[in-house]
């Protein structure tokens with residue numbers, strides 16, 4: 001945890017302030033509030049005031065008399081006087097119509113005094129102080145935990161609060177089926193007990209970010225109608241050593257009291273990292289937390305009805321002990337949605353907004369290959385925002401189409417200043433991509449070409465959309481893809497006889513594909529089907545590390561270079577052959593700024 005400088009004075013400081021305030025209050029403030037001023041007067045004055053009818057109430061004690069009387073201003077004041085031998089007093093009071101009431105405050109016992117003057121304010125100030133400090137720390141980002149000393153702030157969600165069901169999760173049919181068993185068990189544990197079946201204690205949801213892992217866990221709780229304890233792995237990592245372990249203990253204690261219930265540990269990789277991967281000396285705190293988690297998981301009886309769900313997008317880093325039978329022995333993959341899945345997710349989120357009747361979700365789904373559920377939810381929302389911006393009462397298709405581009409490439413930068421010369425270069429560059437793609441047999445059709453810059457930094461782009469869902473990539477398709485990426489730079493070379501920095505992203509993407517062809521797909525002649533690389537984190541961008549000697553590594557680089565060069569040459573020759581079309585299309589694009597795939601094909605034909 002980052003400790004900010006100067007931002008937090010030690011607790012003792014606050015308590016010192018409180019004590020000083022309390023002492024001042026006790027000496028000056030409280031007596032004024034609690035005790036009304038009582039003025040001593042002599043007996044003669046008392047008698048005179050009775051005569052003149054100023055005295056209203058009287059209390060006679062053994063050696064003193066308290067009374068209330070109207071003073072000169074006509075206000076009632078409290079007075080006290082000594083008691084003398086005066087047998088006529090009672091009669092005189094009667095004839096003056098005085099009432100007998102309590103006037104002199106009773107002396108409190110020292111204990112009561114102590115409680116009122118010292119303990120009560122202390123309690124009040126401490127309470128206020130805690131809340132105040134808690135608030136400040138809440139703003140400072142969760143430091144409030146420092147004061148809860150090992151008590152985990154586990155949130156308890158019950159069905160009414162998660163409010164999610166499997167109907168909210170679209171397109172994850174396999175995952176839902178796997179989790180349905182857990183729901184059934186929580187509904188009906190007897191059925192499983194009778195036959196002697198052991199239900200898994202824990203299930204691990206694995207998949208890329210934004211695919212709905214957290215959503216699925218909530219849906220399981222919603223479907224089962226049981227309490228849902230949810231905690232994120234990062235919340236276990238505490239300021240003080242030993243806190244994480246204490247929290248785990250506390251969490252499981254709470255869960256067992258509330259069973260049947262679901263415990264959900266989100267981002268479990270933050271505590272569940274392999275214990276020997278810590279590097280320098282490891283991380284004792286995390287290790288303790290993990291050990292406690294393992295102990296707790298072993299310690300409780302699954303029959304009691306506590307099911308543990310966890311989610312991660314880096315399953316490869318998890319400690320093997322976590323995955324042993326009896327712990328997270330069930331793995332539920334939550335993958336990126338396919339074409340139908342994307343369409344279903346769009347529909348689920350589309351229900352929450354107002355849509356035009358002719359919305360074509362399929363077209364949007366086709367244009368968003370590789371998007372996660374979170375991306376798609378975001379697209380619907382961006383579309384709704386755009387509809388509002390244009391004063392519509394519902395979302396139309398073009399809102400969603402623009403939203404796709406916003407999510408992929410950022411917002412349009414309509415007033416970015418780009419010189420005419422640069423615009424021309426960008427137009428040729430984009431048409432270069434599109435032409436190469438169109439003239440090859442294995443590339444996806446061109447959907448849209450634009451030279452309106454986006455906030456992501458893209459100065460223009462060519463959007464291709466596959467007809468259907470492709471799960472495999474052939475070697476020909478891979479090569480065509482690389483050639484398409486090369487098309488931008490090739491067009492610049494042909495037309496301007498110079499090159500620009502505009503192709504940097506193309507180069508990166510092309511190299512990635514070429515490299516994967518050689519090292520992972522077995523698509524190069526030189527290495528054939530030899531595995532040269534291993535993927536480190538399949539769900540997070542899938543960066544890979546070489547598993548070969550340095551010598552082989554340099555040969556791999558040569559082979560990658562060879563592939564890219566060949567594709568570059570092919571792109572150049574395609575453009576040379578269609579030079580006239582290149583000029584026509586580039587001029588058209590420059591004028592229009594955005595053209596559709598159909599316009600493009602009409603001019604090309």
Ligand code: ADP
Pocket residue numbers: 168169170171172208209210211212213214215216311345348372373374375377
């Ligand atoms: P993860 O935990 O896998 O990173 P989340 O469960 O937090 O992903 O998903 C984020 C949001 O994306 C959800 O709140 C939901 O709106 C949307 N979403 C993701 N996957 C789906 C899906 N399969 N169906 C419907 N909405 C989804």
Ligand code: MG
Pocket residue numbers: 213214266311
């Ligand atoms: Mg999540």
Ligand code: ZN
Pocket residue numbers: 429433488489502503506
């Ligand atoms: Zn490009």
